[in-house]
Amino acid sequence: MKKGVMRPGHVQLRVLDIDAAVRHYADLMGLIEMDRDDRGRVYLKAWTEVDKFSVVLSPDDEPGMDFMGFKVVDDATLTQLGKDLQAWGCAVEDIPAEELKGCGRRLRFQAPSGHFFELYADKEYTGKWGVSNVNPEAWPRDLGGMRAVRFDHCLLYGDELAATYDLFVNVLGFHLAEQVLDDNGDRIAQFLTVSMKAHDIAFIKHPEKGKFHHASFYLDSWEQVLRAADLISMTDTSIDIGPTRHGLTHGQTIYFFDPSGNRNEVFCGGDYYYPDHKPVTWMAKDLGKAIFYHDRQLNERFLSVLT
Amino acid sequence: MTDTFEMIELVKGLHFSCSREQSLLKAMELAGKRCIPVGCRGGGCGLCKVQVVSGEFSCGPMSKKHVDEQSRRRGQVLACRVYPLTDLTFEYRPAAELASTQQQV
Numbered sequence: 001m002k003k004g005v006m007r008p009g010h011v012q013l014r015v016l017d018i019d020a021a022v023r024h025y026a027d028l029m030g031l032i033e034m035d036r037d038d039r040g041r042v043y044l045k046a047w048t049e050v051d052k053f054s055v056v057l058s059p060d061d062e063p064g065m066d067f068m069g070f071k072v073v074d075d076a077t078l079t080q081l082g083k084d085l086q087a088w089g090c091a092v093e094d095i096p097a098e099e100l101k102g103c104g105r106r107l108r109f110q111a112p113s114g115h116f117f118e119l120y121a122d123k124e125y126t127g128k129w130g131v132s133n134v135n136p137e138a139w140p141r142d143l144g145g146m147r148a149v150r151f152d153h154c155l156l157y158g159d160e161l162a163a164t165y166d167l168f169v170n171v172l173g174f175h176l177a178e179q180v181l182d183d184n185g186d187r188i189a190q191f192l193t194v195s196m197k198a199h200d201i202a203f204i205k206h207p208e209k210g211k212f213h214h215a216s217f218y219l220d221s222w223e224q225v226l227r228a229a230d231l232i233s234m235t236d237t238s239i240d241i242g243p244t245r246h247g248l249t250h251g252q253t254i255y256f257f258d259p260s261g262n263r264n265e266v267f268c269g270g271d272y273y274y275p276d277h278k279p280v281t282w283m284a285k286d287l288g289k290a291i292f293y294h295d296r297q298l299n300e301r302f303l304s305v306l307t
Numbered sequence: 308m309t310d311t312f313e314m315i316e317l318v319k320g321l322h323f324s325c326s327r328e329q330s331l332l333k334a335m336e337l338a339g340k341r342c343i344p345v346g347c348r349g350g351g352c353g354l355c356k357v358q359v360v361s362g363e364f365s366c367g368p369m370s371k372k373h374v375d376e377q378s379r380r381r382g383q384v385l386a387c388r389v390y391p392l393t394d395l396t397f398e399y400r401p402a403a404e405l406a407s408t409q410q411q412v
Contacts, residue, residue: 016350016368061371063351238348261351261370305346305354307370 003084003173004077005194008201009120010053010069010100011154011215013262014060014307018042020259021057028235029217029264030145031055032129035101043101046148046217047130047140051123052102054151055215063260063307065212067108068154068201069118070172070194075104078121081172082107088171097122111167113158114209146228146266148217153199155213155265157206157306161187164203168192174200177273178248182284189282189290191248198249198271211306214255214263221268222252228266232256241299246270247290248282262307312391316342317360317398325391330367331357332386343399348387355386356402362395 015021022042025031031044034053043053051071058066072078085092085107095106095118104122111117127133130140139147158164168174169192177198180189191199204213219225222243229243232254240263242254251270257263271280282290288297314325314334319342325334332355335343346354353373359382366379367388374384386399 016370061368063349063370240347257347257349257351259349260368261347261349263347300344301346301354305352307347307351 001173003081003171004073005081005119005172005174006071006073007195008054008068008151008153009051009071009123010056010103011151012041012056012058012066012068013212013215013258014063014066014260015057015258015262016059016061016063016260018057018059024237024258025055025057026144028145028231028237029266030143030147034126037101045126045129046150047143048128048149049151050125050127052126053100053123056100063212063258063262064210065115065154065156065215065262065307067116067118068156069106069120070200071123072119072121075121078105078107078119081119084171085109085167088167090167111158112160112163113156113203114160114211115156115158116210145231146217146219147224148266149220150218152197152216152218152267153201154215155202155204157204157211157213158209159205159207160209161190161203161205165190165192168201175273175275175277176279177271177277178280178282180204180248180282180284180287180290188284189248193273196272196274198251198273206306212262213306214265216265216267219266219268225252225254225266225268229254240301240305241292241295244295245293247286247293248280250293260307261305263305312362313394314391315394315396316340317396318342318400325395327390327392329390330387331364331389331391331395331397335386343386344401346387350385350388353385355399356383357386357389357397357399358383359389360396360398363392364395365390365392 035043090109093108102124106118106120174192178191188205191202238257240255251267253267323338346352350369
């Protein structure tokens with residue numbers, strides 16, 4: 001049911017070396033640097049995104065994800081969702097406007113999985129980068145690297161999947177698009193959407209709370225995924241696996257790592273979702289095929305390499 | 308003075324060479340040897356933590372979650388961030404916490 005959460009808006013990632021991180025996300029992935037702040041954070045966006053930023057890189061001595069933010073439809077909805085989160089049992093922290101430059105007030109909460117999320121209603125509207133809002137050309141000609149289209153979703157590892165499901169579905173209005181069930185019928189993976197996408201956020205069961213698996217960016221075509229793979233080789237970037245296809249969501253994908261060990265994905269295609277769709281189920285015994293549809297077996301890194 | 312050093316992993320007894328511009332992990336991968344698991348290669352995930360037994364090396368940035376100042380002084384470091392200054396001997400032993408992670412799912 002619609003609660004007014006619209007879409008993923010941003011992710012803040014901790015990095016060990018900010019200059020190396022900017023080279024990775026801007027020069028290799030093709031994000032555009034939009035701003036910096038006095039905490040040393042760098043703000044970036046993909047070219048089709050209309051708001052000022054979607055990726056914030058924050059210098060730190062331990063990599064991983066600080067938080068992921070979702071945009072809601074308006075400020076009244078933001079206020080209501082803050083009350084709903086508290087009624088559900090979440091502590092909600094008020095982050096004032098401009099703590100992230102160009103972003104309005106944010107409400108931050110911790111999901112039972114251990115991850116921090118934020119809701120916000122306002123962010124500076126800068127429009128798509130490199131094209132006009134009137135009679136726009138197909139794409140900007142001066143994009144670099146992989147020419148990432150948009151920040152799409154995150155996959156996070158943590159425990160308490162059932163409580164996290166309850167929070168996202170019943171309080172925030174997400175839908176379960178895909179799941180992995182074990183032999184007992186317990187859910188060990190949940191792919192949740194608040195849109196027509198197969199996932200806007202996904203969780204996989206893991207004993208340690210609050211772990212980051214990857215941040216994913218959308219590309220236009222399989223050819224662009226192959227081109228991304230070429231660029232990963234040309235730059236000697238640390239690769240995880242791919243190009244291949246997922247069983248879950250059926251997206252075509254490649255996984256690689258930023259210079260601090262945070263995993264990234266670029267992908268294209270994949271299934272769509274409407275609210276009358278029943279969840280797609282994969283069985284845990286077939287997890288290899290669910291994750292890597294062609295190899296049909298997991299690589300060691302998929303379950304154990306996290307930040 | 309040579310720029311290539313000999314790396315010796317003591318548990319499996321494997322040898323490979325490594326230049327001072329190469330990380331210990333990268334040299335192992337290029338040599339086709341398998342004695343350290345390969346994770347993110349970026350100092351973030353902690354999978355490739357080794358114990359350097361002898362020799363000198365410099366280090367790139369590593370997550371403090373996996374290598375604090377004390378570990379670093381003891382030579383317990385991430386192979387993806389170790390750059391040799393001399394020949395090195397080291398050991399890799401799987402961490403107990405890693406074993407439990409892999410039993411998941």
